[in-house]
Amino acid sequence: MSTVEPLRHDVVVVGGGGAGLRAAIAIAQSHPQLSVAILSKVHPMRSHTVSAEGGAAAVVGVDDSLDEHAYDTVSGSDWLCDQDAVEAFVAEAPRELRQLEHWGCPWSRTDDGHVAVRAFGGMRKLRTWFAADKTGFHLLHTLFQTCLQYPRITRYDEWYATRILVDDNRAQGVVAVELASGRIETITGRAVILCTGGCGRVFPFTTNGNIKTGDGMALAYRAGAPLKDMEFVQYHPTGLPFTGILITEAARAEGGWLLNKDNYRYLQDYDLGRPEPKPVLRSMDLGPRDRLSQAFVHEQQRGRTVDTPWGPIVYLDLRHLGEKVIDAKLPFVRELCLQYERIDPVHELIPVRPVQHYMMGGVHTDIDGATGLPGLFAAGEVACVSINGANRLGSNSLPELLVFGRRAGMAAAEYAVQGAAEPGPAVLAQAADERSRLERDLLAPREGPDRIADIRTEMHRTMEDSAGIYRDAASLAAGADKLRELRERFGRTTIEDASRSFNTELVAALELGCMLDVAQTMLACALRREESRGAHQRTDFPARDDDRFLAHSMVSRDHAGDPQIGYLPVTITRWPPGERVYGR
Amino acid sequence: MPETITMQVTRYRPDTDRSPTIQEYAVPLRKEWAVLDGLNYIKDRLDGTLSFRWSCRMGICGSCGMTVNGNPALTCGTFLHDFAPGPVRVEPLTNFPVIRDLVVSIDDFLRKLPTVRPWLIREDETVEDVEFLQTPGELDNYKQFSMCINCMLCYAACPVYAAEPDFLGPAAIALAQRYNLDSRDQGAHQRLDLLATPQGVWACTYVGECSAACPKGVDPAGAIQRYKLTAATRTLRSFLLPKGAR
Numbered sequence: 001m002s003t004v005e006p007l008r009h010d011v012v013v014v015g016g017g018g019a020g021l022r023a024a025i026a027i028a029q030s031h032p033q034l035s036v037a038i039l040s041k042v043h044p045m046r047s048h049t050v051s052a053e054g055g056a057a058a059v060v061g062v063d064d065s066l067d068e069h070a071y072d073t074v075s076g077s078d079w080l081c082d083q084d085a086v087e088a089f090v091a092e093a094p095r096e097l098r099q100l101e102h103w104g105c106p107w108s109r110t111d112d113g114h115v116a117v118r119a120f121g122g123m124r125k126l127r128t129w130f131a132a133d134k135t136g137f138h139l140l141h142t143l144f145q146t147c148l149q150y151p152r153i154t155r156y157d158e159w160y161a162t163r164i165l166v167d168d169n170r171a172q173g174v175v176a177v178e179l180a181s182g183r184i185e186t187i188t189g190r191a192v193i194l195c196t197g198g199c200g201r202v203f204p205f206t207t208n209g210n211i212k213t214g215d216g217m218a219l220a221y222r223a224g225a226p227l228k229d230m231e232f233v234q235y236h237p238t239g240l241p242f243t244g245i246l247i248t249e250a251a252r253a254e255g256g257w258l259l260n261k262d263n264y265r266y267l268q269d270y271d272l273g274r275p276e277p278k279p280v281l282r283s284m285d286l287g288p289r290d291r292l293s294q295a296f297v298h299e300q301q302r303g304r305t306v307d308t309p310w311g312p313i314v315y316l317d318l319r320h321l322g323e324k325v326i327d328a329k330l331p332f333v334r335e336l337c338l339q340y341e342r343i344d345p346v347h348e349l350i351p352v353r354p355v356q357h358y359m360m361g362g363v364h365t366d367i368d369g370a371t372g373l374p375g376l377f378a379a380g381e382v383a384c385v386s387i388n389g390a391n392r393l394g395s396n397s398l399p400e401l402l403v404f405g406r407r408a409g410m411a412a413a414e415y416a417v418q419g420a421a422e423p424g425p426a427v428l429a430q431a432a433d434e435r436s437r438l439e440r441d442l443l444a445p446r447e448g449p450d451r452i453a454d455i456r457t458e459m460h461r462t463m464e465d466s467a468g469i470y471r472d473a474a475s476l477a478a479g480a481d482k483l484r485e486l487r488e489r490f491g492r493t494t495i496e497d498a499s500r501s502f503n504t505e506l507v508a509a510l511e512l513g514c515m516l517d518v519a520q521t522m523l524a525c526a527l528r529r530e531e532s533r534g535a536h537q538r539t540d541f542p543a544r545d546d547d548r549f550l551a552h553s554m555v556s557r558d559h560a561g562d563p564q565i566g567y568l569p570v571t572i573t574r575w576p577p578g579e580r581v582y583g584r
Numbered sequence: 585m586p587e588t589i590t591m592q593v594t595r596y597r598p599d600t601d602r603s604p605t606i607q608e609y610a611v612p613l614r615k616e617w618a619v620l621d622g623l624n625y626i627k628d629r630l631d632g633t634l635s636f637r638w639s640c641r642m643g644i645c646g647s648c649g650m651t652v653n654g655n656p657a658l659t660c661g662t663f664l665h666d667f668a669p670g671p672v673r674v675e676p677l678t679n680f681p682v683i684r685d686l687v688v689s690i691d692d693f694l695r696k697l698p699t700v701r702p703w704l705i706r707e708d709e710t711v712e713d714v715e716f717l718q719t720p721g722e723l724d725n726y727k728q729f730s731m732c733i734n735c736m737l738c739y740a741a742c743p744v745y746a747a748e749p750d751f752l753g754p755a756a757i758a759l760a761q762r763y764n765l766d767s768r769d770q771g772a773h774q775r776l777d778l779l780a781t782p783q784g785v786w787a788c789t790y791v792g793e794c795s796a797a798c799p800k801g802v803d804p805a806g807a808i809q810r811y812k813l814t815a816a817t818r819t820l821r822s823f824l825l826p827k828g829a830r
Contacts, residue, residue, distance in 0.1 A: 042637075042639060042645075042647065043647070043690070043694070043734075045645075045646065045733075045734050046637075046639055046640075046645040046646060046647045047645075048639070048640070048645075050640060050644050050645050050733075051640050051642060051644055051645070095712075095713075098712075098713070098714075098715055101715050101716060102704070102706075102710050102715075102716065102768075103703065103704055104703065104704035104763065104766060104768065104769070106723060106726070106727060106730050106766075108720075108723070109718055109719060109720050109723055110720075111719065111720065112717070112719075113717030113718050113719045113722075114715065114717065115715055134644070134731075137644055137733070138730065141730070141732075141734075145697075145702045145703050145759070146703045146704075148697065148698040148702065148703060149698070149701070149703050157694070180683050180689070209639035209640040209641070209645060210638055210639045210640075210641070211639045242616045243616075243641065243642070245641075245642045246642075332644075335643075336642060336643075339643065339661050340642070340661075451628065451629075451632065452628075452632065453627075453628035453629065494632070495632075496631070496632040496633050497632055497633040497635075499597050499599055499600070499633070499684070500599055501597065501598050501599055501683060501684045502635045502683050502684035502685070502687045503635070504627070504634075504635045504636070505627075505632045505633060505635075508632075
């Protein structure tokens with residue numbers, strides 16, 4: 001097929017969730033002369049930001065301070081975050097949430113009309129803004145509807161990016177498939193921003209939607225931009241069994257508590273404080289997610305969880321909150337329990353177990369979203385700035401995607417206007433190569449020993465067995481071997497669908513390829529980090545080791561296609577490494 | 585052998601098929617399984633060529649709307665067991681062009697949505713560092729209409745949209761009303777020209793199917809009826825009062 005004329009824009013945003021929309025709006029407002037493309041594999045309002053429930057943290061109260069939000073974030077991260085990034089984050093978060101308020105986000109309110117705030121895990125003050133328990137949904141729809149007023153933003157809904165085009169050591173666009181038609185097109189830009197979200201779907205049991213397949217991480221890695229801290233995977237302590245649907249931390253912030261099979265508030269046995277009738281900040285059920293998920297594993301080992309066909313569970317008890325509070329503050333929790341578990345949390349205990357939820361690691365960026373590859377920027381869960389370090393605090397991810405979505409948008413716009421050249425023939429030749437690869441490898445039916453789902457299922461099992469809440473060298477090494485085998489088998493899977501129009505088997509194959517690459521980096525980084533910190537717990541190295549590992553893992557792909565790992569020092573400004581203390 | 589249920593699924597590949605056909609698949613009948621789990625079983629185990637959209641599987645992303653045994657539904661929140669012993673018929677949403685199998689084009693809605701200006705419009709200056717005050721009562725005024733997930737079930741259910749493709753439709757009008765009723769918004773008069781037209785609220789014959797179909801408890805039919813009153817009053821005022829007094 002001949003090289004066709006590319007679709008040209010100034011900035012190409014890949015991903016239309018919270019970070020991508022925020023970046024695009026920032027560019028449209030500050031640089032109205034620039035043409036912005038938002039490319040998304042789904043309609044933007046389907047993006048996974050929609051599933052965030054509990055809230056968004058930003059200091060508002062007179063009794064709160066930026067330093068306290070920063071300290072909570074730093075200690076929550078087990079000191080692996082970069083403190084300059086955290087200081088910028090907490091300083092800009094209030095302005096961003098207020099901006100969302102000005103754009104119409106229906107934040108919950110106090111009686112006098114001010115924005116209401118609630119408690120959240122690991123936060124010492126009430127600073128989490130919320131829109132009932134559908135905060136991400138409202139935030140995403142507010143951004144989506146707001147972006148509709150900017151004519152210089154062109155949306156490519158349901159386009160799947162398969163490759164970042166790099167020439168002259170600079171990102172200059174992407175190749176993408178328009179799903180409806182199967183057309184393969186080249187979309188060029190003077191800068192590219194990745195906002196594709198996380199990679200929860202490498203695990204079998206996750207709160208993440210089906211679309212969270214690490215696409216942006218894999219595209220960046222293949223293009224030569226290093227990934228950072230890929231071993232840090234967050235398990236949320238309260239997912240519904242079978243579905244993995246998230247029951248928000250706000251349920252505990254409003255006063256819910258966790259019980260084991262003996263109706264005992266077991267968190268008191270794990271250095272998280274004493275049980276009180278009312279929630280206490282940074283204590284017990286309001287401890288950080290890593291510690292709560294680890295406590296579950298210990299309860300399981302002590303035989304104090306309840307076995308179900310979907311694995312062991314404990315209970316989340318909201319009954320004492322009463323119907324009025326539940327309906328006012330947690331209506332979605334009730335709706336989800338009724339629909340998916342057929343239980344009513346007003347009267348019954350909610351069965352829960354830890355569930356993969358969030359990726360702390362991602363594409364390495366600086367404080368302005370710039371990656372290791374010039375012209376390529378990243379923001380949101382796909383990126384690792386890092387404000388989350390070894391464990392993200394609940395309600396920090398929504399303000400993160402706003403603060404760093406805006407920053408990445410501004411930085412990409414500046415990069416574009418500072419005269420990056422129009423993409424030349426080398427870029428178009430690369431695009432032609434990518435087109436041939438897609439047509440040869442994935443759009444021709446073939447019979448193989450495995451189905452796509454077979455490889456995916458084995459990858460799931462591998463990742464759960466080797467990179468779950470607790471890890472050790474043997475299981476990580478075995479997992480890495482298994483992934484090598486799966487990558488080889490992946491090249492020979494059965495492809496049944498040769499149709500051009502809305503070929504979801506093609507998308508599933510491309511996504512699986514991304515997940516296998518991302519999974520490989522996760523296990524490699526986890527094996528090399530011989531310490532326990534935050535969400536990365538090694539049973540063979542149970543202590544934190546600041547001498548060797550107060551540093552970010554940086555992983556790049558070498559010429560043989562294998563992950564190469566180095567380390568980057570953590571930036572410490574004002575809070576030297578210390579003990580994480582909760583409940584005392 | 586576990587108990588199974590038959591799923592009758594619409595197949596349509598525009599590159600090869602002249603018209604849609606029905607294909608039957610036997611899938612395990614498990615008590616936890618939603619219709620979407622059945623479709624995924626087919627895709628993963630039986631037939632990789634079946635195409636449908638889905639993501640969050642918790643009723644909030646709005647992508648998995650289809651017609652299940654004749655009714656528009658989110659397949660992630662509709663359970664196979666409720667149709668036992670079967671069969672369960674799964675078809676694309678009605679009133680939309682079909683792209684492939686169970687995937688429909690919602691481009692018409694996406695074209696109409698910006699025309700109702702579904703964003704907060706301010707005429708007074710906004711002070712950057714100060715939030716707009718809004719009491720819980722003022723929030724309740726529009727909150728319901730802000731719950732729309734754009735799943736398109738209301739368009740599939742709407743007989744007016746079926747007959748009159750120019751009709752703005754239930755979700756677009758409800759979202760316009762969401763901003764009209766928001767105490768922070770000052771743009772209602774900018775939306776009037778589009779809403780108070782034969783393609784806007786006046787097209788609606790108040791069948792109410794949209795509100796019955798909505799999985800999120802939004803009442804688009806109520807929004808439309810309420811707006812008809814506003815529109816009628818404004819139109820009347822524009823006839824009766826001199827310009828400055830409207």
